[in-house]
Amino acid sequence: MVQSAVLGFPRMGANRELKKATEAYWGGKLSQAELLSEAKRLRLAHWKIQRDAGVDIIPSNDFALYDQAVPDRYTKDGLDAVDQYFAMGRGHQKGGVDVPSLEMVKWFDSNYHYVKPTFQNNQTFKLVDSPKAVVEFVEAKDAGIHTRPVLVGPVSFLHLGKADRDQSVDPIDLLDKLLPVYEQLLAKLKVAGADTVQIDEPVLVFDLPTNVKPAFKPAYDRFASLGDKIPKIVFTTYFGDVIHNLHVIPKNVYGIHVDLVRNPEQLPVVMGALGPKTILSAGVVDGRNIWKTNIKSAIEIVESAIQRLGKDRVIVATSSSLLHTPHTLASEKKLDPEIADWFSFASEKSHEIAVIAKAVTEGPAAVRQQLEANAKSMQSRATSTRTNDPHVKERQSKVTEKDHHRNSEFTVRISAQQNKLKLPLLPTTTIGSFPQTKEIRAERNRLTKGEIKAEAYDKFIEKEIENNVKIQEELGLDVFVHGEPERNDMVQYFGERLKGYAFTTHAWVQSYGSRCVRPPIIVGDISRPAPMTVKESKYAVSISKKPMKGMLTGPVTCLRWSFPRDDIHQSVQAQQLALALRDEVVDLEKAGIDVIQVDEPALREGFPTSGVEDSTQIHSHFCYSEFQDFFHAIAALDADVLSIENSKSDAKLLRVFVDSAYPRHIGPGVYDIHSPRVPSEEEIKNRIEEMLRYLKPEQLWIDPDCGLKTRQWKETKEALQNMVNAAKFFRDKYAK
Numbered sequence: 001m002v003q004s005a006v007l008g009f010p011r012m013g014a015n016r017e018l019k020k021a022t023e024a025y026w027g028g029k030l031s032q033a034e035l036l037s038e039a040k041r042l043r044l045a046h047w048k049i050q051r052d053a054g055v056d057i058i059p060s061n062d063f064a065l066y067d068q069a070v071p072d073r074y075t076k077d078g079l080d081a082v083d084q085y086f087a088m089g090r091g092h093q094k095g096g097v098d099v100p101s102l103e104m105v106k107w108f109d110s111n112y113h114y115v116k117p118t119f120q121n122n123q124t125f126k127l128v129d130s131p132k133a134v135v136e137f138v139e140a141k142d143a144g145i146h147t148r149p150v151l152v153g154p155v156s157f158l159h160l161g162k163a164d165r166d167q168s169v170d171p172i173d174l175l176d177k178l179l180p181v182y183e184q185l186l187a188k189l190k191v192a193g194a195d196t197v198q199i200d201e202p203v204l205v206f207d208l209p210t211n212v213k214p215a216f217k218p219a220y221d222r223f224a225s226l227g228d229k230i231p232k233i234v235f236t237t238y239f240g241d242v243i244h245n246l247h248v249i250p251k252n253v254y255g256i257h258v259d260l261v262r263n264p265e266q267l268p269v270v271m272g273a274l275g276p277k278t279i280l281s282a283g284v285v286d287g288r289n290i291w292k293t294n295i296k297s298a299i300e301i302v303e304s305a306i307q308r309l310g311k312d313r314v315i316v317a318t319s320s321s322l323l324h325t326p327h328t329l330a331s332e333k334k335l336d337p338e339i340a341d342w343f344s345f346a347s348e349k350s351h352e353i354a355v356i357a358k359a360v361t362e363g364p365a366a367v368r369q370q371l372e373a374n375a376k377s378m379q380s381r382a383t384s385t386r387t388n389d390p391h392v393k394e395r396q397s398k399v400t401e402k403d404h405h406r407n408s409e410f411t412v413r414i415s416a417q418q419n420k421l422k423l424p425l426l427p428t429t430t431i432g433s434f435p436q437t438k439e440i441r442a443e444r445n446r447l448t449k450g451e452i453k454a455e456a457y458d459k460f461i462e463k464e465i466e467n468n469v470k471i472q473e474e475l476g477l478d479v480f481v482h483g484e485p486e487r488n489d490m491v492q493y494f495g496e497r498l499k500g501y502a503f504t505t506h507a508w509v510q511s512y513g514s515r516c517v518r519p520p521i522i523v524g525d526i527s528r529p530a531p532m533t534v535k536e537s538k539y540a541v542s543i544s545k546k547p548m549k550g551m552l553t554g555p556v557t558c559l560r561w562s563f564p565r566d567d568i569h570q571s572v573q574a575q576q577l578a579l580a581l582r583d584e585v586v587d588l589e590k591a592g593i594d595v596i597q598v599d600e601p602a603l604r605e606g607f608p609t610s611g612v613e614d615s616t617q618i619h620s621h622f623c624y625s626e627f628q629d630f631f632h633a634i635a636a637l638d639a640d641v642l643s644i645e646n647s648k649s650d651a652k653l654l655r656v657f658v659d660s661a662y663p664r665h666i667g668p669g670v671y672d673i674h675s676p677r678v679p680s681e682e683e684i685k686n687r688i689e690e691m692l693r694y695l696k697p698e699q700l701w702i703d704p705d706c707g708l709k710t711r712q713w714k715e716t717k718e719a720l721q722n723m724v725n726a727a728k729f730f731r732d733k734y735a736k
C-alpha cells in the first residue's frame, strides 16, 4: 500500500487563533496556562483535519509558539521557560531583565523567517527534561492519533546558525557535541512509541561549503548504529533539488524525501542513488503555493517511482511543510467561484495526497469522481480568458536594454539631489511604516465592512499622516515618510490595486512569530489601472517642510511574497510588475515627490529601477537577508541610497562595501525593530562608531533596520529620539 504523508501543517488556526492568543499573552490579557491550552487545542484540531482527510502519516512537533530553537544565553535571567522562549524571538525588557532578541532571517526563499541560533566557542548542548517533540508525540497519541515527529536535522541546525558576535566557532565543528543530544532525543521518542521520524535536512539543496558536506555521513552513520533503539528516519529535503549533493545523501536511512514540485526531473537520478531498501517519499503536492494539484500528473510521477521501486517503497507526500499555505479554502466566501475552483489550501492539499495515494494503491477507479472533478478544474483554468491580457504582452515585447538604466552616473545624480534636498551629514530617516495602531486597523475594518464611507476613511488617513509628520518634526528627522497608515500590508496593498491579482479574506500565512500575511494571488497578466500611492504621498508633501520619501514595494518582492502563477515563468510576472511600478514611480515624480524608496526585501536577483530624473533620489531597502551573498545584485540596482538591515549582524559584514569600493550611500540599520526593547543612545552611538570603521561619513545614513509598523508609539518615539541624538553627536563631531 502506498501511504500519504504531510510534512507539516500551518500553526495559526483557521481564524489566526494562535496569533490572537500569543499577543493577548504578551499584553497581559491571557494567562500562560490559557495560552498553552489554546495551543494544545489547535494542535489537536490540526491533527484531526489531516486524519479526517485520510492522511496516513501525520506530523507532530511541527508546531511552535514562535519558532524552534533555544540557545543557552536566555536561560540565565530567571525568566520562566515560556518567557525565555519568547525573549529569544522578540527580546525582553522588564523587571530589570534586558535581553536583546536574536537575529531573524529568511527561511530559504520563503516569506517565513526563523530565529537564527547562535553558538559560543565553548558551546555545550543539553536535552531538556521534557523535550517538546516527545510531549507533542504523546499528546497526539493520547488523542488516538499516531504521528511522525519532525526534527530539524543536526547538520541543518548547525549550518543555519552562526557564531555569536565576537565568537569565532564554525558551527559545523560542534557536530560531535550536538549528536549525543539527538541520540538521546531519538531514543526517547522510540520509547514513547514513535516508529518513524522526519528529520529535515533542507540545507542539502544548497551548494554546501566543503567542510559541511562530509558532516552528513558520520551523523547518520551514528544514528544507523543505534538500530532499532531509535525510530526509523526519513531524511527530508525540500525547496530545491539534491542532484549536486547526491553523494552525501546517507544510504543507511529508512527513507529519503525529495521535492518533486520544484524539480521533477531529479526523480530518476535520486532513485538511482537510493540504498537497496530505502523508501522514496515523493513530494508531489506543492507546499509553497495555492494551486490545485494536477492529480493526473502527480499520479504519473508517483507511478513512475512505483514501477522502479514497488508500492511498498513509495510514499506520496507534500513537497514541503504546508506551513507556507493558508489553512482552508472553505473560509473564502468572497472569491469568484470560477477562480476559487483553481485553488487548494493546506486542508485541501491534505485531501489531495490521500486521493493520490488511494489512486496508486487501488487504481484510478477508486477515486474516479475526484479525478474527473480535478480534470475539469485544470481545464477551466487552462482555457480561462481571465489569465491573458494582450496589452500587457504587447508592452513587454517593447522593453529594451535602455529601459534598465538611469540617465546619468551616481556622481552627477547625487549633486543634483543634494542641490535640491540640502541634507546634513549623516542624514536620518526611517524605512517607511509607523505603528499600525489598533485604531487604524479598526477604521480600515469598518471601511471593508461598509460601515463607513471612503471619504471618511480618507480623512482619517490624512489625520494619521498629519500626526506622523508632526512627530517626525518633533524628533528632528531629516527625510520624512508619510508612515503608510493606509496600507494593510506592503504586498497585499499593491495586489489589491493591480489588475491580474485575486485576494482573499482569511488566507493568512505565518511570516514570523505571531505576524501573518495574506499573500495576494497572481492569476493573470498584471497591469496598473490607476495610480496606487500618489494621493497619500502628495498629501504628505503638501503638509511637510522636509523632503518626503514616496514608498513602493518593488517588483521582485511583490512577486515573491505573492502566490505566483505556475503557468508562466516568474521572470515574465516580475517584468509585468516592474512595468506597473515604473508607471507609479513616474507619477510620484510628477506629483513632486523628490525621494522615492523601493522596498526589495525579497530580492535575491537584480531587477531594474529606471525612468526617473537625476535629481530624484532613489532609495532601495533590503532586510532579512544575508546581503553579502548577493551583494553584486544589490550593487547592480544602482540605487542612490541603500538601506539594509544590519543591527543584529556583525558590522564586519559591511566590509564588502569597502572591498568593492562601493561609491553610493548606505544606511545600515542601527537598531532592531522586531523587539519592543528601546536601544539606548549609547548603544546606537557604539553601533554608528563601528559602522564608521567601514563606511565614509559622507556615505552613511542613519536609520532603523526596517519599518516600524509592528511597534507601539511609545517605544518608537523613544528609540527614534535616541537615534537622532546619536546621529547629531557624530554630526557635531565632524563639524569641529
Ligand SMILES: Nc1nc2c(c(=O)[nH]1)N[C@@H](CNc1ccc(C(=O)N[C@@H](CCC(=O)N[C@@H](CCC(=O)N[C@@H](CCC(=O)O)C(=O)O)C(=O)O)C(=O)O)cc1)CN2
Residues within 6 Å of the ligand: 111, 436, 438, 441, 442, 443, 444, 445, 487, 488, 489, 490, 491, 492, 511, 512, 514, 515, 516, 517, 518, 561, 601, 624, 709, 710
Ligand atoms: N507581506 C509581507 N511580508 C513581509 C513583511 C511585510 O510587511 N509584509 N515584513 C517582513 C516581516 N514580516 C511581517 C509580516 C507581517 C507583519 C504584520 O504586521 N502583519 C499583520 C497583518 C497585516 C495586515 O494585513 N493587516 C490588515 C488586517 C488586520 C486585521 O487583523 N484586522 C482584523 C480586524 C481589525 C480590528 O478591528 O481590529 C481582522 O481582520 O480580524 C489591515 O491592517 O487591514 C499582523 O500579523 O498582525 C509584519 C511583518 C517580511 N515579510
Ligand code: MET
Residues within 6 Å of the ligand: 431, 432, 433, 490, 551, 599, 601, 621, 623, 706, 707, 708, 709
Ligand atoms: C519588510 S521591508 C518593509 C518596508 C516598508 N516600507 C515598511 O517600512 O514597513
Ligand SMILES: [Zn+2]
Residues within 6 Å of the ligand: 431, 601, 621, 622, 623, 705, 706, 707
Ligand atoms: Zn524591511
